Amino acid sequence: MNTAAPIPDPSLAARVNSSLHRLRTVSGVPLAIGALVQRNRALRLDLFSGNTAGVINGVSVDFGHGLGGKVLTLNRPLVVDDYLVSPHITHRYNPVIAAENVHTMVAAPVIVDRVPVAVIYAALRSVTPIGDRTLDAISGEARQLEQQIVAAHAAGLDDVGGDGLRERVAAAYAQLRELTRTVDDHGLASAITRITDELLGDTGPTGQVGELTAREQDVLALAALGFSNARIAQSLGIGLHTTKGYMKAVLHKLGASNRVEAVVIARRNRLLP
Structure with a gap:
């Protein structure tokens, strides 16, 4: 089993940052924090969504200490109802947490590949129980990040320079496909379709895998963003059962065993940007 500390991926920061903004939007927490695992297995708190007092910025959290360090030892989510007095963590960072007026955290x-590469936090400025909505949101964002990283590495398509370019292109592709279905102007719809085709590359699909229907491509485009089946269904305005049916068809046509593998195969065959 590989337990060595990873070297931070320069594109990972962009992915985590996007995840933090979604986490705040979905859960309504005032502060979301992201930290990448460093080579010495410490965490560096330097990604934020929400206002901070500035004290927490750049703080290094050692393995096993504080909430993030404890999460690294457990390899699972952890909630503390009041960080400053919780018996489940060490209190090396209490001065920083107190200065930021943070209490309840998850x-x-x-x-x-069984190695932690980052930790994401949701923080409340009061002693308030973390609700199921926040727990589901942070767990979902963590899983989405894992899927995005695996898909990008497997396809050899990591962003160069850490600017999140590939993630933005993938998101734009999915949004353009959605726009094509909603416009009434046939000429405009055709123009948008030409743009989405250009995002796939000069030659377009290779034809080496089974042809996907338009709706199957829509489902796959959203899966490439890490969307769950429920979120895909909501985005496309279709039922969850129907979404699962489309996903099953995509896996069969691409010869994939799971959605991450399907995204990798689709990108290699220029069915996705």
Whole structure:
């Protein structure tokens, strides 16, 4: 089993940052924090969504200490009802947490190939129980990040320069496909379709895998963003059972055993950007 500390992926920060913004939007927490695992297995708190007092920025959290360090030892999410007095963590960072007026917190690890690569946090400025909505949101974001990282590495398509370019292109592709279905102007719809085709590359699909229907491509495009079946169904305005049916068809046509493998195969065959 590989337990060596990873070298931070420069594209990972962009992915985590996007995840933090989604986490705040979905859960309504005032502060979401992201930290990448460093080579010495410490965490560096330098990704934020929400206002901070500035004290927490750049803090290094050692393995086993505080909430994030404890999460790294457990390799699972952990909630503390009041960070400053919780018996489940060490209190090396209490001065920082107190200065930020943070109390209730939950943290979840992002694990790839059984190795944690990042930790994401949701923080409340009061002693308030973490609800199921926040727990589901942070767990979902952690899993989505894991899927994105695995898919990008497997396809050899990591962003260069850490600017999140590939993630933005993939998101734009999915949004353009959705727009094509909603416009009434046939000429405009055709123009948008040409743009989406250009995002696939100069030659377009290779034809080496089974042809996907338009709706199957829509489902796969959203799966490439790490969307769950429920979120895909909501985005496309279709039922969950129907979404699962489309996903099953995609896996069969591409010869994939899971959605991550399907995304990798689709990108190699220029069915996705």
